[in-house]
Amino acid sequence: MDKRTDLQGAIGTLRDGMTIGIGGWGPRRKPMALIREILRSDLKDLHIVCYGGPEVGMLCAAGKVSKITYGFVSLDRIPLEPWFRKAREAATVKVNELDEGMFLLGLRAAAEGVPFAPTYAGMGTSVPQINPYLKTVTSPYDPQDILLAMPAIPLDVALIHVSRADPLGNTQTEGPDPFFDDLFARAAKQTIVSAEEIVERMDLSHSDSANKSLFHRGLVKTVVPAPLGAHPTTAHGNYGWDMEHLKTYGATAGDAEAWESYFKTYIADGEEAYQAALGGAETIRQIPIPVF
């Protein structure tokens, strides 16, 4: 069994209109090499589900997105994601804007195969109004307990960046926070992982860190070798987010030509050209992980 394929092979399995969950958190551990391959593809009308970072804005810039379901979209030090903001203000995308916890519960409901999760989060706010499909549920045990029924968010596919993977689909993820990558994998029909490093057999080389596996290999359909594949977001254990590059990207939100130019310079010619345009792999590896 060998689940490895290249970026084109993995993204080639996706279809227009799919609901695609993306792991990571803001500008942290995003499967950006897979995202860039989507930008190079003909895919369209995608429904993106994430705790959003630059992938959301880039997919909007390239006109790939019809709907976004999110707990937030932010580049952290650049609080407002420029292309996401532009897409929202032009009303070119539909959105489900959710509380971060509701988002978690929606993924978890999908992972557990139940239709909704009851929560107080969202009650007493505009959230039910801006998401008119949301309904409440009354506790069968106490009619005064009225809760928001957060519907499951089932995913066609999850895209997740990991620190290392083997051909069987075993993965390990470095970093202080697993975020909710496990829920994305469990909520999806299939998961594509991009990996900083491919090892021959996880059990032979990384047995001691088996507890860094966030989800079992049965959930992983496809393994894509993608060294530096999280850039410009943080890949813990490897390199930090590249705020200078995120600023360069963000500045393209001014006009469509600037995005075209960014696309040509960095994305059009593949990952090797991407790394070369950034000064080479060694330069990227030196970017420090920020301290807060």
Add this chain to the structure above:
Amino acid sequence: MTQTPDYTLSELMIVAAAEAFRGDGETFVTGIGTLPRIAAGLARLTFEPGLMMTDGEAYLTEDPVPLGVTAEEVPGFSGWMPYNRVFATLWRGERHAMVTPVQVDQWAQTNISCLGDFDKPKVQMLGVRGFPGNSIYHKNSMLIPAHSKRVFVEGEVDIVSSVGYSDKYWPDGMRRPEIRIGRVVTDLCVMDFNGPDHTARVISLHPGVEFDTVQEATGFPLIAEDGLGETPAPTQKQLDIIARLDPHDLRSKAVKGNPPGQRQAA
């Protein structure tokens, strides 16, 4: 004639904001932004030793992490608080956040989502983020660096991102959760929502600020607490701790113009 200030407005605000956490005990506190984070650290180091805080990423620290330090200078970790545990903690109500919303209304509802019509916003901001859940499950205080009618709006905030004391959004027959709004520290005063029927109330004025000035900068009626006094000035000990928590003086950039704490009365 000018008087040399011995503390800045941002330092006065930090000391006032630290008071928000008094009595919290073993609560997980999150100060979001420069001044709230220093304020939480000050509270932890002076009068609330039980407070739990993180390094800003995923680990609990017993020594508040100073702002802008290098990886080598980060103190040791005593526990693990990834986002999964943050949600687990906040759903139990055992967290107190200090936040800086873009809009606040007379019902203590706030907005960080967008300005204008949600379907085609004039300005898209962060989205509601964790505000809906945070505000219904745990206590929230606020720090507002530029008190104005743009923040403290007339009428209602554009998108209600956190719950307040309005009756508008609750289904009939629902048992209301207890809404816990703490202090609201601004560059003019300290407020809370503990007036009659949760009316906004000024509880202290910063030195040199008149109540009328605050009212004019607020889009809804305020009441003055009985015997309204002046916000206490920082002590030298507090200023020393603040300097230690913020060695690169990021607090000087947190309030426009970095004015002195003792403003001349108009």
